[in-house]
Amino acid sequence: METLLQNLLLGFSVALTLENLFYCFAGVFLGTLIGVLPGIGSLATMAMLLPLTLVLPPVSALIMLAGIYYGSDYGGSTTAILVNLPGEGSSVVTVLDGHPMAQQGRAGPALAIAAIGSFFAGCVATLLVALVGPPLANIAINFNSPEYFSLMVMALVCASVVGSGSLLKSLAMVVLGLLIGIVGTDVTSGASRFTFGSVALSDGVGIAVAAMGLFGITEIVKNLAGTEMTQTILRGKITGLMPRWSDFKVSFGPIVRGTAIGAVFGPLPGLGGTISSFTSYMVEKKIAKDPSRFGKGAIEGVAGPESANNACAQTTFVPMLTLGIPASASMAIMLGAMMMHGITPGPQVMTSRPELFWGLIASMWIGNAMLLVLNLPLIGLWVRLLKVPYRILFPIIVTFMGIGIYSLNTMGADVMLAALFGAMGYVLYRLGCPFPPLILAMILGPLMEENLRRSLLLTDGDPSVFFTRPISLGFMIATGVLLLLFALPVFRRKRKAVMAGE
Amino acid sequence: MRFTIKNAQDFWCGVFFTAMGVLAIWLARDYPMGSALEMGPGYFPTWLGGIMIAFGLVIGALSLKVARADDEPAPAGPWAYRPWLAICGALVVFALLMDAGFGFVPSLFALIVGCALAHKDVRWGETLVLAVVLTAAAVAIFSYGLELPYRLFWWSH
Amino acid sequence: MNSTFERSALLAAPLVLAFATVVEAQQKAGNYPVRPIRIIISVAPGAGAEMIARATAQMLHEHWGQNVVVEPRPGGGGVIATEIAARATPDGYTFYQNGFGLLMQGALKRVPLEPLKAFEPMVRSTQQPYIMIGHHSLPTTGMKELIALSAGKPLTYAGSSGVGSSVHIGLERFARISGMKVKHVPYKGSAPAILALMGGEINLAIGSAMASIGAIKTGKVKPVANLGLARLPALPDLPTVAEQGFPGFSVTNAYNLWTPAGTPKAIIAEVNRVVTEGMNAPDMVKRLAASGAEPATRLPHEKLKAELVAEYAEIQRTVKELKLN
Structure with a gap:
């Protein structure tokens, strides 16, 4: 305990120098500004601003990069809430209740609770990283292919209850998402599938492209379809910029649970953010007294997933700091930055460069505080955006979306793909099909197939491996229980409906 | 036996998913299947296509029997052809112009004007002002601020 | 700037x-x-x-x-x-x-x-040069011994970016000339592959010197061989495959x-x-x-x-x- 205190003190003494505070703030500020642009997610923002940090001393550079990472992540949530444009997998969940809140004039509380939840999650998760970093890293090590596969099966079942609509249609959307996820190069065999010979599709359909097309374009088409002239996004009056006491009361539980969920999933390479947001949403919806409020502006649906996402953003650092292995593409950039400064990543960083390790951890906490300080005053500005007449606002949204998507790979094909998803999105909306299961399945599908095939390759085709390994078995049992839990009420209602129909 | 469609939305939903499943199986027809123990690249898509068809058929079949399967109200109002085509079309035109090298400024102009057509009454004056201001802002942010290396006009490099 | x-x-x-x-x-x-x-x-x-x-x-x-x-x-x-x-x-x-x-x-x-x-x-x-690392439970690190070991059960390996990567092609080439029995397990990059090695899912992983040295320092994996032609200053005790009886062989x-x-x-x-x-x-x-x-x-x-x-x-x-x- 004492050494921990000493270490944290060392960390804060590094992070709290005027210089590093400035770089932390600059990172958060630039990150937020660029992250707000639709389509430019935290990964792109970090890549874009990486050269700026290279001229700084190593500790300052990493602190600034970390600031950019949080800032752009939060900037993405802002866009999701205000104009229904999710730029990455995890923001898809934020859209669900965040944007309805904005429409009801409660964008302020939604943005504020997202910042406050993120701050809480960030503080707790940072402490966790400092206290139990190495054990957390074991989560990543003990997850082998069978565990990943079972976890993803469970996540897909969860996906089908995120979003409204009938369970059957949700499950069908999961399957459609899995099919879209197949597009691209098959990891196991190297074969191209569903690419129509196009180079643009050989890396698969980008999540940002699909999510912005489905959610963003569909929302705009929907808004413009109204027979009466839609004046602004707002359906109601703006009722206060800050959350009410009652908002805090209902959000507290979701924030705590979201933090726990995010902290656990963070170290898992490749899927932390999205899975933790979806899981948190599913949990909140399931334990809510009135689940039907979800999707219509329930503040818990913003508080939980946003906290989960941010807790995960902290614990994602764990495998990189303790094992030298990046758990996400953003972490790979951090790792690259370390190497450019001549630091060999790995567990030895903790002992050989304690000022860097603990300075970074301390700056995570400071970064989260800065995020709060910076964004609470900005809320008033963002909310004013909603008062812009829609006929002016929607071309602005489409323009920024178009540029953002084009900039992903400098390819027109991505923009056309987004337009296709938008066109399909409106059809699916008319058919009453929810989008979130499709997006989650698109993300998880390729990973699920890869891990299934790898598990079977390693066991010479023995499927019992999913049930003999304890963690995997746990997920499988949980999946079964969840399925029963979700299916029962539906069947009961359906039987009633069938009888009533006859 | 007489079939009446009790829920048109679900009926077309069933048709849509069935068609998607058929499309998937057809596209995957040349991928090696492998076996359950050693799956080839065609295994997953073909099975998923089959499951997709099954879902489509069940949803379609239920629409013949059940009026409402869930509590969600179906979206009301006529199909929004105009914004649907205008927005998606404007994005496609933007993509084509950018790829063909017409330059950032003309492509943006086309995108914004195309977008404005989505609104049922187009105010040309306002649209032109918006196009000029927004293009200038985008060039300032993306070309100068973020230094994205897009040529501004077809004559520039 | x-x-x-x-x-x-x-x-x-x-x-x-x-x-x-x-x-x-x-x-x-x-x-x-x-x-x-x-x-x-x-x-x-x-x-x-x-x-x-x-x-x-x-x-x-x-x-x-x-x-x-x-x-x-x-x-x-x-x-x-x-x-x-x-x-x-x-x-x-x-x-x-x-x-x-x-x-x-x-x-x-x-x-x-x-x-x-x-x-x-x-x-x-x-x-x-690429560095071959193995799970800490691997009984030996000598190439000849590993080849003998693989006769019982093929050694599973992974590295770089999956099917058709330089490591995949290089190791299959090595298997052909040495008679080592190997099984390629595709991962989406060397980071997940090294993580899987740490968890004991595969026997061997091949990564850059940088990634490998970091992984070795965790104590969960051990160095097996240097796939370059000359020894590395950072890992002076690690013999190359070439000097273990396969002159000229390298994957870099x-x-x-x-x-x-x-x-x-x-x-x-x-x-x-x-x-x-x-x-x-x-x-x-x-x-x-x-x-x-x-x-x-x-x-x-x-x-x-x-x-x-x-x-x-x-x-x-x-x-x-x-x-x-």
Whole structure:
């Protein structure tokens, strides 16, 4: 305990120098500004601003990069809430209740609770990283292919209850998402599938492209379809910029649970953010007294997933700091930055460069505080955006979306793909099909197939491996229980409906 | 036996998913299947296509029997052809112009004007002002601020 | 800040360009280069290859006084960058930095061109040996003993970026000459592969020296062999595969600078000279060592091309044997 205190003190003494505070703030500020642009997610923002940090001393550079990472992540949530444009997998969940809140004039509380939840999650998760970093890293090590596969099966079942609509249609959307996820190069065999010979599709359909097309374009088409002239996004009056006491009361539980969920999933390479947001949403919806409020502006649906996402953003650092292995593409950039400064990543960083390790951890906490300080005053500005007449606002949204998507790979094909998803999105909306299961399945599908095939390759085709390994078995049992839990009420209602129909 | 469609939305939903499943199986027809123990690249898509068809058929079949399967109200109002085509079309035109090298400024102009057509009454004056201001802002942010290396006009490099 | 400056210079490049086309006709290496140069890479910023490209660009900038811009064109498994580079004017102002990937794209027919006909290799800038690491429970690390061990149950291995990666092709080639029984397990990159090795899911993983040294320091994996031709200063006790009875065998991650075919010979020779010298300068060697790379041995462009032709033939043979295309 004492050494921990000493270490944290060392960390804060590094992070709290005027210089590093400035770089932390600059990172958060630039990150937020660029992250707000639709389509430019935290990964792109970090890549874009990486050269700026290279001229700084190593500790300052990493602190600034970390600031950019949080800032752009939060900037993405802002866009999701205000104009229904999710730029990455995890923001898809934020859209669900965040944007309805904005429409009801409660964008302020939604943005504020997202910042406050993120701050809480960030503080707790940072402490966790400092206290139990190495054990957390074991989560990543003990997850082998069978565990990943079972976890993803469970996540897909969860996906089908995120979003409204009938369970059957949700499950069908999961399957459609899995099919879209197949597009691209098959990891196991190297074969191209569903690419129509196009180079643009050989890396698969980008999540940002699909999510912005489905959610963003569909929302705009929907808004413009109204027979009466839609004046602004707002359906109601703006009722206060800050959350009410009652908002805090209902959000507290979701924030705590979201933090726990995010902290656990963070170290898992490749899927932390999205899975933790979806899981948190599913949990909140399931334990809510009135689940039907979800999707219509329930503040818990913003508080939980946003906290989960941010807790995960902290614990994602764990495998990189303790094992030298990046758990996400953003972490790979951090790792690259370390190497450019001549630091060999790995567990030895903790002992050989304690000022860097603990300075970074301390700056995570400071970064989260800065995020709060910076964004609470900005809320008033963002909310004013909603008062812009829609006929002016929607071309602005489409323009920024178009540029953002084009900039992903400098390819027109991505923009056309987004337009296709938008066109399909409106059809699916008319058919009453929810989008979130499709997006989650698109993300998880390729990973699920890869891990299934790898598990079977390693066991010479023995499927019992999913049930003999304890963690995997746990997920499988949980999946079964969840399925029963979700299916029962539906069947009961359906039987009633069938009888009533006859 | 007489079939009446009790829920048109679900009926077309069933048709849509069935068609998607058929499309998937057809596209995957040349991928090696492998076996359950050693799956080839065609295994997953073909099975998923089959499951997709099954879902489509069940949803379609239920629409013949059940009026409402869930509590969600179906979206009301006529199909929004105009914004649907205008927005998606404007994005496609933007993509084509950018790829063909017409330059950032003309492509943006086309995108914004195309977008404005989505609104049922187009105010040309306002649209032109918006196009000029927004293009200038985008060039300032993306070309100068973020230094994205897009040529501004077809004559520039 | 440096790169900001470089990029704004790129925006000013058009002015110079119009004038440059006139100069081109009578251009000799003597007044090369007269305008900015770009180095296209096929990976996203932050990747190892970008660091090498950046180091090269900075060195060239200091030497020539011209701006040298790194242009990342990721996507399509590297195919996008290859196609953009192939379309560039062969005037010596577009470099394409690529290692093994370009040859593999050709062998797998992912690109509608023959790499060695569409491009001319100018110089090998750096190389990096791959390091084989094993799970800590592996009973032995000697190559001969491992080969004997594999007779009972094939050893599972993974590395770099899955099917058709340099590690995959290299290890299968090793299996053929040594009789080692191996089973390739594809992962989406070396990070998940090393993590899987730590968790004991596979027996062996092959990664860059940098990643491997980091992993070894966790104590969860141990070094097995150096796949390069010479021992590494960072791992002096780790024997190479070559010295364990397989002379000449190596799997390395080498970066070459290519240019579209048709580029004047004089320019190629000049680039070869400047890059080879620049990469071997003491400061640069130190900088490269930090990311586990080392400067390539001096290799005139004709020799490099001959080496690549041989390597390409070998790759095509292995691809056919593994039925990858």
